[in-house]
Amino acid sequence: MPTVSMTVNGKPVTAEIAPNTLLVSFLRENLRLTGTHVGCDTSQCGACVIHIDGESAKACTVLALQANGAEITTIEGLAKGNNLHPMQKAFQENHGLQCGFCTTGMIMSAVDLVKKHGKPDDATIRKGLEGNICRCTGYQNIVKSVKAAAQEMEG
Amino acid sequence: MGTQTGIGASVKRKEDKRFIIGKGRYLDDISRPGQTYGYFIRSPHAHAKITSLDSTAALKAPGVVAVLTGPDMQADGIGPLICGWGITSKDGTPHKAPAHPALAIGRVRYVGHQVALVVAETLQQARDAAELVEIEYEELDHVIEVGDALAAGAPQIHDDVPGNLSFDWELGDRAKTDGAISAAHHVTRMKLRNNRLIPNAMEPRAALGDYDSGTDEITLYTTSQNPHVHRLVLSAFNAVAPEHKLRVIAPDVGGGFGSKIFIYSEETVCAWATKKLNRPIKWTAERSESFLSDAHGRDHETFAEMAFDANGKILGLKVSTKANVGCYLSTFASAVPTYLYGTLLSGQYTIPAIYCEVQAGFTNTAPVDAYRGAGRPEATYVVERMIEIGAREMGIDPAEIRKRNFIAPDAYPYETPVIMTYDSGNYALAMDKALEAIDYSGFAARKAQSQTKGKLRGIGFSAFIEACGIAPSAAVGSLGAGVGLWESAQVRFNPTGSVTVFTGSHSHGQGHETTFAQIISDQLGVPIDQVEISHGDTGKVPFGMGTYGSRSLAVGGSAIMKAIDKIVEKSKKIAAHTLEASVEDIEHSGGVFKVAGTDKQMTMAEIAFSAYVPHNYPADVEPGMDETAFYDPLNFTFPAGTHIAEVEIDPDTGTTEILDWVAVDDFGNVINPMIVEGQVHGGIAQGIGQALLENCVYDKESGQLLTGSYMDYCMPRADDLPTFRVQTINTPCKTNPLGVKGCGEAGAISAPAALMNAITNALGKEIDMPATPEKVWRAAQGL
Ligand code: FES
Numbered sequence: 001m002p003t004v005s006m007t008v009n010g011k012p013v014t015a016e017i018a019p020n021t022l023l024v025s026f027l028r029e030n031l032r033l034t035g036t037h038v039g040c041d042t043s044q045c046g047a048c049v050i051h052i053d054g055e056s057a058k059a060c061t062v063l064a065l066q067a068n069g070a071e072i073t074t075i076e077g078l079a080k081g082n083n084l085h086p087m088q089k090a091f092q093e094n095h096g097l098q099c100g101f102c103t104t105g106m107i108m109s110a111v112d113l114v115k116k117h118g119k120p121d122d123a124t125i126r127k128g129l130e131g132n133i134c135r136c137t138g139y140q141n142i143v144k145s146v147k148a149a150a151q152e153m154e155g
Numbered sequence: 156m157g158t159q160t161g162i163g164a165s166v167k168r169k170e171d172k173r174f175i176i177g178k179g180r181y182l183d184d185i186s187r188p189g190q191t192y193g194y195f196i197r198s199p200h201a202h203a204k205i206t207s208l209d210s211t212a213a214l215k216a217p218g219v220v221a222v223l224t225g226p227d228m229q230a231d232g233i234g235p236l237i238c239g240w241g242i243t244s245k246d247g248t249p250h251k252a253p254a255h256p257a258l259a260i261g262r263v264r265y266v267g268h269q270v271a272l273v274v275a276e277t278l279q280q281a282r283d284a285a286e287l288v289e290i291e292y293e294e295l296d297h298v299i300e301v302g303d304a305l306a307a308g309a310p311q312i313h314d315d316v317p318g319n320l321s322f323d324w325e326l327g328d329r330a331k332t333d334g335a336i337s338a339a340h341h342v343t344r345m346k347l348r349n350n351r352l353i354p355n356a357m358e359p360r361a362a363l364g365d366y367d368s369g370t371d372e373i374t375l376y377t378t379s380q381n382p383h384v385h386r387l388v389l390s391a392f393n394a395v396a397p398e399h400k401l402r403v404i405a406p407d408v409g410g411g412f413g414s415k416i417f418i419y420s421e422e423t424v425c426a427w428a429t430k431k432l433n434r435p436i437k438w439t440a441e442r443s444e445s446f447l448s449d450a451h452g453r454d455h456e457t458f459a460e461m462a463f464d465a466n467g468k469i470l471g472l473k474v475s476t477k478a479n480v481g482c483y484l485s486t487f488a489s490a491v492p493t494y495l496y497g498t499l500l501s502g503q504y505t506i507p508a509i510y511c512e513v514q515a516g517f518t519n520t521a522p523v524d525a526y527r528g529a530g531r532p533e534a535t536y537v538v539e540r541m542i543e544i545g546a547r548e549m550g551i552d553p554a555e556i557r558k559r560n561f562i563a564p565d566a567y568p569y570e571t572p573v574i575m576t577y578d579s580g581n582y583a584l585a586m587d588k589a590l591e592a593i594d595y596s597g598f599a600a601r602k603a604q605s606q607t608k609g610k611l612r613g614i615g616f617s618a619f620i621e622a623c624g625i626a627p628s629a630a631v632g633s634l635g636a637g638v639g640l641w642e643s644a645q646v647r648f649n650p651t652g653s654v655t656v657f658t659g660s661h662s663h664g665q666g667h668e669t670t671f672a673q674i675i676s677d678q679l680g681v682p683i684d685q686v687e688i689s690h691g692d693t694g695k696v697p698f699g700m701g702t703y704g705s706r707s708l709a710v711g712g713s714a715i716m717k718a719i720d721k722i723v724e725k726s727k728k729i730a731a732h733t734l735e736a737s738v739e740d741i742e743h744s745g746g747v748f749k750v751a752g753t754d755k756q757m758t759m760a761e762i763a764f765s766a767y768v769p770h771n772y773p774a775d776v777e778p779g780m781d782e783t784a785f786y787d788p789l790n791f792t793f794p795a796g797t798h799i800a801e802v803e804i805d806p807d808t809g810t811t812e813i814l815d816w817v818a819v820d821d822f823g824n825v826i827n828p829m830i831v832e833g834q835v836h837g838g839i840a841q842g843i844g845q846a847l848l849e850n851c852v853y854d855k856e857s858g859q860l861l862t863g864s865y866m867d868y869c870m871p872r873a874d875d876l877p878t879f880r881v882q883t884i885n886t887p888c889k890t891n892p893l894g895v896k897g898c899g900e901a902g903a904i905s906a907p908a909a910l911m912n913a914i915t916n917a918l919g920k921e922i923d924m925p926a927t928p929e930k931v932w933r934a935a936q937g938l
Pocket residue numbers: 037038039040041042043044045046047048049058059060061
């Protein structure tokens with residue numbers, strides 16, 4: 001079995017894995033980082049979004065081996081210790097989540113969205129979150145959360 | 156009390172922390188030592204005989220532990236899945252609910268039907284071995300649409316159900332309604348189709364069975380909205396284990412919308428197989444399995460007639476519906492198109508005569524059961540489309556015709572011709588506020604402006620009503636329910652004054668951990684961070700009925716209020732003893748117990764401590780501060796309101812843009828406005844999904860599910876939806892101690908009619924849901 005090495009949430013990890021192991025399975029099963037979710041089998045829902053070298057990516061669509069040598073951030077690594085990331089705080093402040101299942105992927109996508117767009121308007125946020133499905137919230141409070149976080153992130 | 160954490164405050168949700176840091180604990184996040192993985196082999200055919208099944212090769216494959224089949228379950232005495240609500244047909248015969256084995260025996264009846272379970276050390280091994288199980292089928296004719304299934308000569312799906320008819324049910328007065336129709340000034344007649352939907356909670360269904368041979372106890376972790384109902388059915392009907400040896404845990408559940416109420420094949424199989432194999436077994440649905448085998452929703456074909464006098468006053472409503480129930484009757488499938496549907500056909504209106512008949516037909520499709528709103532969206536769609544079309548045909552303003560028919564605010568209790576008694580409401584107030592918010596008087600000018608851009612603008616109303624807080628046990632029992640629909644609550648003070656509430660309700664996104672804590676904080680003065688809400692584990696909480704039908708606050712919250720009453724009563728005795736006063740002289744408010752007219756007082760925390768350290772304590776009072784209550788509602792609750800949608804259609808592309816959405820809902824008293832608003836948003840989004848985007852389609856020829864993934868089944872995404880403008884009015888419910896009505900389903904119930912009324916208003920033409928660009932374009936082009 002091949003060996004894979006990467007940095008996950010700041011910690012180096014090395015493991016032997018079957019070559020067809022998906023990155024999302026590696027994170028969830030091998031590393032027990034279960035905050036990254038699986039909501040579909042067609043790369044459509046965004047529940048699995050993480051950051052690979054600072055860019056958002058769907059972990060269900062990447063082989064663990066493809067991430068060899070990469071810097072991975074999952075939702076568990078977003079906060080700095082007990083200090084929540086502004087996006088995490090904004091989701092709580094603005095009731096941007098209900099069941100929470102889409103939320104981790106949504107937050108990871110939104111962080112990247114704000115990084116790329118600065119202070120996005122509603123339409124940009126809605127367009128930018130097209131790859132993330134939420135069945136609970138109707139998105140309105142998610143949009144509100146992202147806007148609020150952008151204010152704080154971008155000063 | 157109106158504190159910052161009490162009733163009426165938009166308290167930020169206590170449960171959010173674990174979800175936003177990735178520490179939610181959903182089913183697939185849980186693993187047990189020595190766990191195996193289950194993979195279900197499913198039927199590729201819509202209807203077929205299983206002529207042979209050979210697992211020899213699969214059993215030799217690496218890591219395979221077992222291949223289990225329907226006959227294996229039968230041999231172990233495991234009973235079939237049940238339908239828990241008995242419906243009686245017009246002719247007095249009981250509904251037909253053919254045996255539904257958890258794994259197929261001899262015959263498969265829909266694509267996705269569970270045939271066998273492969274258990275292996277890893278999921279990959281189970282999946283690979285499934286390929287080696289040799290199954291031969293002999294295909295049979297199939298039928299997909301309910302109209303076809305009920306027609307003469309249709310393929311027979313069950314040998315013991317002639318004509319595929321499960322039941323032919325009626326409600327109301329046929330002769331009186333026919334009389335009203337024949338004497339009417341105007342009759343609106345319409346065929347309406349309520350499209351079939353797939354619920355799609357974002358967390359797929361999953362189950363993990365874990366047998367302990369030492370205690371002979373099975374623990375079933377499952378994605379359930381009602382773990383005790385799961386335990387009851389799995390014990391009493393499926394005989395998986397006696398109730399005291401079966402623990403059902405529904406941990407964090409990622410959305411339900413009804414689809415996680417039911418007792419499905421997969422969890423039944425996992426609960427049985429873990430003991431048989433003496434190994435933990437985990438199964439998690441792939442999304443494609445969810446599409447195939449979660450209970451679907453809606454799927455009605457209806458013909459309706461609404462009779463009016465010359466002023467637009469409704470004289471009668473006659474509704475004939477064919478409901479597709481899929482290939483078996485799921486857990487509550489029979490109640491949805493009957494007592495959750497026909498009983499709401501009076502809407503917000505005084506209608507002297509109503510008659511409804513429903514034929515439920517089996518088809519070679521997945522079972523159909525409750526999905527957000529369950530019966531009530533279908534009823535609202537009929538009533539609100541019919542009155543709107545009637546208004547158009549008679550040239551009466553659609554807001555005006557509704558007002559002429561509203562039940563007056565002083566007419567309560569109001570008994571409808573379809574066995575409901577509404578306790579309270581103010582329909583004209585909600586309508587007026589909605590008209591003002593959307594600037595109805597400015598609509599004509601806005602329409603003209605759209606016209607100058609070559610766009611078609613439309614406005615549509617839905618004045619919905621629903622029956623929530625299901626429901627008085629004796630009443631539902633007399634209508635066929637196999638269970639009582641009360642709720643439980645246990646309020647436990649810890650010696651240091653913090654509180655744990657054990658509730659029979661289950662939260663899978665609704666925010667109970669906050670709303671319920673607000674009730675405790677409000678009533679007993681406990682800081683909200685000192686209140687913990689525990690739910691979802693039959694090993695911890697008292698027997699409860701779970702969450703569906705917008706019942707958690709109206710029924711579960713009322714149970715908490717009853718337990719609080721007991722706490723207060725006991726506390727008064729302790730306070731009286733300690734403060735050397737008589738019990739009658741103790742006054743309670745917000746957790747402070749005072750001797751009337753003095754400044755002598757004790758706080759709830761002091762009393763709780765005294766109850767656990769009873770050194771100076773009344774002789775006739777038990778130690779401890781831990782009270783349990785069960786609450787059986789007196790009536791349904793009746794949330795109602797008006798939604799108005801405004802749209803603009805591009806006739807060249809057929810795209811519909813939702814420009815504005817106003818919702819004014821009467822939910823009675825509101826505990827947490829922020830959470831209520833969120834519930835309304837989510838409900839409207841699902842209702843818009845139904846009207847604009849979502850449609851479950853099976854290929855009639857092959858019986859295959861054509862919309863089996865997110866590539867084919869169009870889920871509402873962020874850029875499909877507008878910003879909703881949501882308000883509430885608050886006419887307190889008169890039949891429960893909190894005065895609350897329930898808000899979880901309102902949006903999904905109201906939205907489809909509002910949006911279709913707007914779209915057809917713009918088009919000047921009727922189309923069915925979903926209003927896809929193609930359909931809209933064809934209508935706009937006059938094709
Ligand atoms: S799990 Fe759905 S996109 Fe990755």
